Amino acid sequence: MKVPLFRPKLGKEELVNLKKVFKTGWVGLGPMTQELEKQFAKxxxxxxxxxxxxxxxxxxxxxQALVVGEGDEVLIPAIxxxxxPYAALYNRATPIFVDVEKDTLCMDPKDLEKKITKRAKAIIPVHLGGHSCDLDAILKIAQKHNLYVVEDCANAQGALYKGKPVGGLGDxxxxxFEAKKNMTTGDGGMLTTNDEKLAAKLKALRWYGSSADTWKRFTGNTKYSWHYDVAELGWKYNMNDIMAAIGLAQFKKLPKVLKVKDKLRAKYNQALKGISWLETPKDQPYTKSGWWLYVARIKNGWRDKFMEYMAENGVTTSVHFPPVYQHSYFRKIGITAYCPVAENAAKEIVSLPLFASMNQQEFNYVVKIIKEFSPLT
Ligand SMILES: Cc1ncc(COP(=O)(O)O)c(C=O)c1O
Structure with a gap:
């Protein structure tokens, strides 16, 4: 049997929505994108x-919208x-790497406080694998030092921190919505904010820096308005209606996907209990739902051997993620860091298959194979 690490849940619902887009002929940024934005914000x-x-x-x-730029420092978790960190580098700012908490692998507020200098401008906590960060502690530090907070929720659609959805707790x-995420549009993403001015700025920046995208100029006008101004350097980063058509169908499925993944996680915890060389995830009580990954720890230095063994038996596993500053590019540009907790954890962590269409047979097979692992033979 072969079990992948992820498998998207795509079907006729996505095709029905795509058909609607094809029918109207409006494949760019338009009403489907607006609808997804509306539902996602809610x-x-x-x-x-x-x-x-x-x-x-x-x-x-x-x-960029928060005017982080040259000379500024942005605090980023090592994992x-x-x-x-590219977000800082794209804006000519410097990423500063903060160690992670041993159990959650999310930014450690204690190390964060130590790494803040006068040049610090923003913090990007990452809700790793869907486990929310210790946001109260991070927001308190941000407030004390007058820093912006951009939540990296790439792994965490539907994750809750103390009962509140992540993505609306910072600035x-x-x-x-990349291919492997809990909801996908092939590639895609979403920004969330409660600040009207920031939202307007983000909309301009995703569309060349212009405040009037084609859909905005087109809607309500019998005569297509050609006039628009570009007031700042922007990008071509907009979602389009093909992506949004898939996204709307995926978004509808998300609650079910999350529920199934919650259950699978609990089943893994139960099934893998008591294996001396394996640790199941230690979640904090403040985090709920929105899981993207199931990250176990393989002790005794056996992690790489374990992954090879799983692959030989048809089960894909991966590592999310080794300390990011260990990529050679960062050394090349003179950025080095040492985050011991992250470096030690990175030797043990392994992500096991976790996806909503995982069936009982696949689950049982993964658990059976894990239990049969004997590294000393
Ligand atoms: C923590 C984190 N941040 C950002 C990203 C980038 O997401 P995207 O592939 O949509 O650009 C990822 C992708 O997996 C991620 O895991």
């Missing part, structure tokens, strides 16, 4: 949502993907 408990091409793009323009939230 579920994230925010006033505004802005659809973009990826979470990488979202993080980039989030910092994330390059998109998070801006950034989500990913």
């Amino acid at each position: 579920s994230a408990g925010v006033d505004y949502a802005v659809g973009v091409t990826s979470c990488t793009a979202a993080l980039h323009i989030a910092l 994330t993907v390059v998109s998070t 801006i939230g950034c989500f990913s």
Whole structure:
């Protein structure tokens, strides 16, 4: 049997929505995108949502909208993907790496406080794998030092922190609809905020820096208005209606997807209990739902051997993520860091298959294979 790490839940609902887009012929940024933005904002408990091409793009323009630039420092957890520090680098700011908490692998508020200097301008906490960060502690530090908070929610659609959806608790939230996420548009992303001015700025930045995208100029006008002004350097980062058509169908499925993943996680916890060389995730009580990953720890230095063994038996596993500053690019540009908790955890963590269409047979097979692992033979 072969079990992938992720499998998107795509079907006729997405095709029905795509058909509607084809019928109207409006495939660019338009009514479907607006509808997804409206629904997404409501579920994230925010006033505004802005659809973009990826979470990488979202993080980039989030910092630009907050006027983070040259000479500024942005505090980023050691365990994330390059998109998070890239957001700082794209804006000519410097990423400063903060160690993570041992159990959650999210930004450690104690190390955060230690790393703040006079140049600090923003913090990007990452809700890793869907586990929400210790946001109260992080927001308190941000307030004390007058720093912006951009939540990286790429892994965390539907995650709750103390009962509130993530993405609306800082200044801006950034989500990913990349192929492997709990909801996908192939590639895609969403920004969330409660600030009207920031929302307007983000909308301009995703569309060349212009305040009037084609749909805005087209709607309500019998005569297509050609006139618009570009007031600042922007990008072509807008979501389009093909993506949004898929996104709307995916969004409808999201509550069910999250429910199934919650259950699968609980089943893994139960089934893997008592294995001496494996630790199940230690979740904090303040986080709920919205899981993207199931991250176990393989002790005794056996992690790599375990992953090889799983692959030999048809089960895909992965590591989310090694400390991001260990990529050679950061050394090349003179950025180094040492975050011991992240570096030690990175030797043990392994993500197991977790997706909503995982059936009982697949689940049982993964657990059976894990239990048969004997590294000393
Ligand atoms: C924590 C984190 N931030 C940002 C991203 C970037 O998301 P995207 O692929 O939508 O650009 C990812 C992608 O997996 C991620 O895991």
